[in-house]
Each structure stands twice: as C-alpha cells, then as structure tokens.
Amino acid sequence: MGDDRRVARALLDRQGRTYAEEAGITLADRPGPLYQLLVLTTLLSTRIRAQVAVAAARELFAAGWRTPQAMEAARWQDRVDALGRGHYRRYDERTATMLGTGARLCLDRWHGDLRRMHRETGGDPAALRRRLTEFPGIGPTGADIFLREAQTVWSDVRPYADGRTLAGAKRLGLPADPHGLAGLVAEPDFGRLASALVRVALGEESAGEVTRTAAATR
Numbered sequence: 001m002g003d004d005r006r007v008a009r010a011l012l013d014r015q016g017r018t019y020a021e022e023a024g025i026t027l028a029d030r031p032g033p034l035y036q037l038l039v040l041t042t043l044l045s046t047r048i049r050a051q052v053a054v055a056a057a058r059e060l061f062a063a064g065w066r067t068p069q070a071m072e073a074a075r076w077q078d079r080v081d082a083l084g085r086g087h088y089r090r091y092d093e094r095t096a097t098m099l100g101t102g103a104r105l106c107l108d109r110w111h112g113d114l115r116r117m118h119r120e121t122g123g124d125p126a127a128l129r130r131r132l133t134e135f136p137g138i139g140p141t142g143a144d145i146f147l148r149e150a151q152t153v154w155s156d157v158r159p160y161a162d163g164r165t166l167a168g169a170k171r172l173g174l175p176a177d178p179h180g181l182a183g184l185v186a187e188p189d190f191g192r193l194a195s196a197l198v199r200v201a202l203g204e205e206s207a208g209e210v211t212r213t214a215a216a217t218r
Contacts, residue, residue, distance in 0.1 A: 003214070004174050008184040008193055010214035011172070015196040015205050017047030019050065020149045023057040029153045034114040035068055035106060036061060037149055038135065042098060045142035046091045049200065056086030060099075068103035068112045076100060098137040105135060123156035148198070152191035159183070159190050161197075171207040 020027045025036045039060060043053035059082040065071040071079075079096035087096065110116045121127035132143035143163035149209055151157040159182035161169075166176045174197075175181055185193050201206040 005184050006214040006217055007174060007211060008181075009170055010217065011196045011200070011205070011210050012185065012192055014188060014210060014213065016192055018149055018152065018192055018195040019044065019054060019145075020142050020152075022052045024061055027149065027153055029115060031113040031115065032066055033153075034150070035112065036066055037146060038106065038114065038138075039065075039071070040138045041132075041142050041146040041149075042102060042135070043088065043095065044145050045137055045139065046095065048088065048090060050204070052087050056088035058100050059083065059086040068106040071099055072103040072107065074100075099130065102135045102137070109134075118154060125157055125160060126158070148194050149191060151194070152188070155187075158187065159194075161194055163197065164198045164201045165194045166197075167206065168200035170205075171200050172197070172210060173185060205210075 004059055018027070020037055020040060023036070023040050025040065027033050027037060029160065036057075040053065040057045043056050044050060046053070047091045060071075060079070062129075063074070063078070063082050065074050065079075076096050079099055080092050083089070083092040083095060106112055106114070117128065117131050121131060128147060129140065129143040132138055132146050133140060138146070147157055147160045148162055148165065159178040160182055161178040165181075169181055170176050181193065181197075182190050196205070200207050200210065
C-alpha cells in the first residue's frame with residue numbers, strides 16, 4: 001500500500017490538474033461551472049485529442065458563452081469559428097449544432113441548472129449517466145467524463161472511476177477498482193487522481209516516468 005500511495009502522489013505531482021481546470025473552468029456546485037463542464041464533455045466526446053477539445057472549450061468560453069443562455073444565443077457560424085480557433089475543425093459544424101441544441105435542452109429540462117439533475121437523481125451515478133446521455137453528442141463515454149470530473153464537487157458520486165481511469169491504474173500497477181484507488185489519496189483529491197490516470201491511459205503521461213519519480217521518493 002505504501003508503494004501504491006507513493007505512485008499516486010507522484011502522479012498527482014506530475015499531472016494534478018483535471019481537464020476542467022485545464023479548460024479554465026473553476027468547478028463548483030453552481031449552474032455556470034457545471035454547464036461549462038457539460039460543454040467540455042461534449043467536446044471531449046468526439047474522436048479528437050483531449051488537448052484540442054480543451055483548447056476549443058477555452059475559445060468558446062473566451063467568446064463569453066459560459067451559460068446555456070449565451071451558448072444558444074450565439075450565432076451558429078460564430079460557434080463554428082470559435083471551435084476552429086481551437087483547431088477543433090474535423091467536427092466543428094456538427095458540434096456547433098449540438099452545442100446549441102444541448103443548451104436549449106439544458107434550459108428546457110433543467111432551467112439551465114444541472115444541480116436540478118443531480119437532485120432529481122439523488123446523486124445516483126447510474127441515473128445521472130442516463131440523464132447525461134440525453135444531451136446531443138454525449139454517450140456513455142461522455143457521461144463517464146462528466147461524472148469523473150464532477151465528483152470533485154459532487155461528493156456523493158465519489159469514488160467514480162470509469163474504464164479509462166482503471167486502464168491507467170493497471171498500467172501503473174495500482175488497484176483496478178474505485179475503492180482501492182480511493183484509499184491511496186485524500187478524498188477531495190480523488191477526482192484529480194482519476195483525471196491523471198486517464199492521461200496515463202491515453203499516453204499523455206508516461207507510466208515509467210511516474211513509477212521512477214515515485215521510486216526516487218523512497
């Protein structure tokens with residue numbers, strides 16, 4: 001267990017930011033940040049590099065579209081252009097449409113406040129996954145992305161570890177189950193650990209470098 005904790009700490013020291021933080025989202029249990037996470041999730045759900053999706057999200061937010069009201073009111077071409085500035089060009093037109101449609105659904109179904117979705121489901125991850133997949137462009141993998149990040153502010157969802165998180169854990173020789181991983185870090189840090197493990201699974205972080213860093217701290 002001690003070695004596993006050192007590996008987890010080394011990983012957090014090297015890759016301690018969530019994808020939401022990289023996209024400039026100060027995640028909190030408030031309507032604005034939760035909607036911004038939904039936008040980022042939509043972008044991350046396509047077959048495109050995570051860093052491109054993060055860059056595109058930053059461009060959308062820089063344009064002022066941080067609420068569903070603002071996103072829906074934006075011209076479709078302006079959304080396309082913002083995605084292009086983030087180099088999100090392969091899926092830009094389809095995604096621009098999905099962002100507008102998703103914003104309208106968020107307003108109609110949840111009055112622009114995803115905390116209502118959280119309350120309606122009682123924080124049950126399976127129920128939340130089903131609700132999230134109602135948004136255009138968000139399938140089961142996208143729902144996992146949202147919940148993996150949202151667990152930093154929705155404590156009743158923790159510990160949430162999707163398939164990519166567990167794949168990263170396996171590469172590092174860490175426990176391949178959510179509760180085993182949760183025992184390696186302080187509870188508030190689990191969301192950060194989950195995101196960092198995804199980076200290992202995607203090859204954005206070297207498992208070998210992490211284990212060497214951990215070994216050097218013995």
